[in-house]
Amino acid sequence: MLSTIYIMWRRQIKRYWRSKSRIIGSIGQPLLFLIALGFGLGPVFERAGRGNYLNFLAPGVIAQAILFMAVFNGVELIWDRQFGFLKETLVAPVSRLEIVLGRVLGGATIATFQGVIVFSLTLFLGFKPQGITFLPLAVVLMFLIALFYTTLGTAIASLMKDFHGFQLIMNFLVMPTFFLSGALFPLESAPQILKSISKINPLTYGVDGLRQVLSGTVHLGVTGDILVLSLLSLFLLLIASYLFSKIEA
Amino acid sequence: MTDTIIKAKQLTKKFNGLVAVNNISFEVKRGEVFAFLGPNGAGKTTTIRMLTTLLKPTHGKILVNGFDPLTQQDKVRKSFGIVFQDSSLDDELTAWENIEFHGILYKIGKEERRKRIKGLLQIVGLWNRRNDLVKTYSGGMRRRLEIARGLLHHPKIFFLDEPTLGLDPQTRIKIWQQIKKLNRKYQTTIFFTTHYLEEAEKMASQIAIIDQGKIVTSGTALELKKQTKKKSLEAAYLAITGKDIREENASSLEKMRMRMSRMRRK
Numbered sequence: 001m002l003s004t005i006y007i008m009w010r011r012q013i014k015r016y017w018r019s020k021s022r023i024i025g026s027i028g029q030p031l032l033f034l035i036a037l038g039f040g041l042g043p044v045f046e047r048a049g050r051g052n053y054l055n056f057l058a059p060g061v062i063a064q065a066i067l068f069m070a071v072f073n074g075v076e077l078i079w080d081r082q083f084g085f086l087k088e089t090l091v092a093p094v095s096r097l098e099i100v101l102g103r104v105l106g107g108a109t110i111a112t113f114q115g116v117i118v119f120s121l122t123l124f125l126g127f128k129p130q131g132i133t134f135l136p137l138a139v140v141l142m143f144l145i146a147l148f149y150t151t152l153g154t155a156i157a158s159l160m161k162d163f164h165g166f167q168l169i170m171n172f173l174v175m176p177t178f179f180l181s182g183a184l185f186p187l188e189s190a191p192q193i194l195k196s197i198s199k200i201n202p203l204t205y206g207v208d209g210l211r212q213v214l215s216g217t218v219h220l221g222v223t224g225d226i227l228v229l230s231l232l233s234l235f236l237l238l239i240a241s242y243l244f245s246k247i248e249a
Numbered sequence: 250m251t252d253t254i255i256k257a258k259q260l261t262k263k264f265n266g267l268v269a270v271n272n273i274s275f276e277v278k279r280g281e282v283f284a285f286l287g288p289n290g291a292g293k294t295t296t297i298r299m300l301t302t303l304l305k306p307t308h309g310k311i312l313v314n315g316f317d318p319l320t321q322q323d324k325v326r327k328s329f330g331i332v333f334q335d336s337s338l339d340d341e342l343t344a345w346e347n348i349e350f351h352g353i354l355y356k357i358g359k360e361e362r363r364k365r366i367k368g369l370l371q372i373v374g375l376w377n378r379r380n381d382l383v384k385t386y387s388g389g390m391r392r393r394l395e396i397a398r399g400l401l402h403h404p405k406i407f408f409l410d411e412p413t414l415g416l417d418p419q420t421r422i423k424i425w426q427q428i429k430k431l432n433r434k435y436q437t438t439i440f441f442t443t444h445y446l447e448e449a450e451k452m453a454s455q456i457a458i459i460d461q462g463k464i465v466t467s468g469t470a471l472e473l474k475k476q477t478k479k480k481s482l483e484a485a486y487l488a489i490t491g492k493d494i495r496e497e498n499a500s501s502l503e504k505m506r507m508r509m510s511r512m513r514r515k
Contacts (some may be wrong), residue, residue, distance in 0.1 A: 007353040015341045084337040091301055092354040093326035249303045 004094045008102020009109065012073070016110045023117075030065040030118045034058070034125055037184065050186065056217070058122040058129075059210035060183025063145055065118040066111045067203060070146045071174050073107030074153015078160055087249045096245040104150050104237065111146035112139065119214075130216040137222070138213045144229040145206035151236045158243035183207050202232055253312075254279040254406060254438050255300065260309035262295050269295040271462035272309070277455070279405075282432055282439040284453035286446070286486060288495045292462045293442045294334060297410055300440075301331055314405050327355070330399030334410040336391050338398075340384035344375055347383060348398045355402035362401075369397035372427060389420035396424065400431060407431070409441040413448065421445070425452060450482035460490045 016022065038054045045053035080086040089099050116139065123129075156169060180194065181203035187195055198204045209225030211217050255277035262270040270292040277283045287293050298304035300311060302318045302325055311318050314328035338347050345366070352362040370376040373393035383391065392412060399407060409428070413421040425448065432439050443449055449456055450470045457467035466473065466489055470482050479485040 003353050003356065007350055011339065011342065011346075011350060014346070015339075018341055083340065084333060084335045085339045086337075087303065087333055088337045088339075088351070089354070090303060091326055091329075091331055092351075093323040094354055248305070249298070 001095075001098060004092075004098040005102040005105065008089075008099060009106040012103065012106025012110060026065070026069055026114060027117060027121065029068065030061045031121060033061045033064065033184075034122060038125065052128075054122070054125065054127050055215045056186070056211070057184065058119075058127040059214045060181070060207050062115050062118050062122065062142065062214075063181065063183055063203060063207045063210055064178050066115040066142055066145045066206075067149050067178060068174060069114040070107060070111035070149035071153040071169065073110055074104070074150045074155070075157045075160075075166060075169065076107070077103065077154055077157035078163060078166075081157075081247075081249070082162070086247075090247065090249050097241045100154060100237070100241040100244045104147065104154055104240070107150035107153070108143060108146040111150060112143045115139075115142035115146065129214045134213045138210060141206060141209040141213060141222075141226065141229075144226065144233065145203065145210075148202055148206075148229055148233045148236060151233060151240050155236060155240035155243050158240065158247055177201055177203050180204075181207050202229065205229055252279050253277070254281075254314055255283075255440065256310075256312040257296070257300070258310040260296070260299065260311060261307045262292075262299060262304065263307045268462050270299070270306075273459065273462070273464045275457055275464060275467065277406075277438060277440060279438055280432070280436040282429075282452050282454045283441070284449040284456045285440065285442045285459065286449055286456060287442075287459035288490055290495050291459045293459060294410055296459070297331075297408055297440075297442070301329060301408060302326055327402070328404060329406040329408055330402065330404035331408040332392070332395045332399050332410065332412050334414070336395070338383045338391060338395060341382065343380050343382055344370070344386070344394050345379040347394065348401060351398045352401050357402060365401055366397075369400060370394075372430075373397045374423075389416050389424075392416060392420075392424060393427075396427065400437075403435065404437065406438045406440060409439065411442055411444065413443060413445060421448070428452075446481070446483040446486055456482075458486065458489055465489055 034054075034057065038057050042053035045051075045056070050056065077086070080089075119138070153169075156165075180197050181201050182190075182198055183203070187198050187204070190198075205225040205228045209222045209229075212222045212225075253276045255275075257276075258274050260270055260273050261268070273292075273296070285293050285296065295304065299306050300313055300318065302322050305319065313325045316324040316328065318325045339350070342350070348366050348370070349362065352366065357365065367376065370379055373396060375390060375394055375397065378386075378390070383394065386394065396409075396412065407428075412428070413424055416424070428439060429452065431437050439452075441453075453470065455467070456470060456473060458465050458473075466476065468476065473485045473489070474480065474482060477485040477488040479488055
């Protein structure tokens with residue numbers, strides 16, 4: 001059981017580690033958000049009496065980087081399908097749950113690592129976390145965000161035969177998830193409709209947890225955030241492995 | 250040993266009303282080299298997918314090594330090795346990593362695994378290139394690696410779906426020598442498809458010809474030639490299946506694969 005999960009995990013990590021262009025490329029977007037929004041909107045934010053914008057924004061952009069990487073890692077399943085490698089795993093005498101778990105854990109590890117890289121970048125740009133003792137908790141939260149969205153990507157990819165739907169996922173799932181999660185602006189002062197939408201957005205809980213741990217601004221409460229993300233991930237894992245087991249190749 | 254290792258009875262597969270495999274029955278004996286021939290779109294690959302647990306039949310019964318692919322999936326999966334029509338290697342991994350991945354999935358212990366990998370990679374002539382990424386491999390090298398990988402867990406049955414497609418004669422001869430050697434050494438049953446009829450004529454101890462989802466005839470190469478009064482298996486094959494080119498509807502997956510191979514990552 002564990003050997004299958006481990007080898008699936010290790011494969012993901014190796015593939016990631018070998019594509020240096022992917023590692024560098026995936027830093028571009030968060031960096032843009034940090035610089036353009038952080039320095040562009042920062043003064044406005046401060047004039048409105050909301051304090052340092054970078055301190056507010058940094059956890060949101062870390063969550064964004066994880067979200068994008070995680071969904072992409074999940075959707076990579078389609079890639080394996082197209083290049084034929086999926087069949088190698090499908091004919092193997094192992095349970096579909098093991099395959100999904102290995103894949104998801106691999107993808108989530110990479111996305112978490114991505115979060116840590118972006119976190120280091122924010123420090124470089126002037127983000128001042130409230131101390132480093134909370135770092136392990138921050139990594140736990142990053143991993144939970146990564147886990148949830150890798151699983152989501154995997155579940156969706158199990159239903160898709162080709163990449164045509166990928167743009168759809170980006171525009172109608174990933175982007176709204178990011179923009180409506182409170183990553184960029186405080187939700188307390190947002191209109192009721194946005195607040196309500198953000199409540200059913202899992203990323204809201206991730207951003208909230210990270211912000212609390214790293215910047216010290218409490219909104220929903222970190223224990224609740226962790227609980228929500230863990231339960232949702234578990235539930236989604238069951239769905240994903242069911243959908244994966246239905247794949248005919 | 251002459252017992253039956255693959256048994257298909259009234260096997261049918263429909264895709265949205267289109268009948269890909271139409272009520273076919275056949276048996277493959279243990280240790281046999283069985284050629285499954287037919288024009289494009291005849292149902293060869295669909296049959297293999299059903300035999301290898303990748304596809305559920307619409308009707309019919311299958312036994313592979315005595316197990317039912319519907320209810321005893323893992324036992325069936327342990328019984329066979331397979332080389333698919335298209336590559337199923339991970340391009341971003343080395344040959345060694347690809348084959349080791351396989352060994353771990355099939356739960357072969359470390360010592361034994363390493364020993365077998367070395368032996369197989371030497372047989373297929375890839376030992377010196379084992380640490381190269383597969384994306385640097387030629388078509389023939391990929392095929393040889395897939396053959397080595399498919400045999401790592403010592404399967405009772407080895408499925409090869411057009412194993413020599415697109416390879417030069419030298420490579421084809423080499424690959425067949427290796428397959429034949431394994432068949433003799435381990436009594437591995439070989440189930441293969443090919444469009445190179447001289448390969449079937451030379452290698453197969455038993456041949457079945459499928460056309461438009463139905464098995465039209467079966468027997469040894471000699472029997473098929475006698476039956477049609479032709480001198481070569483190719484002539485016999487054409488007499489049986491006709492000379493018309495078949496219109497094949499590429500499945501969405503195949504279309505996609507064609508597109509992908511064009512825009513393939515460098």
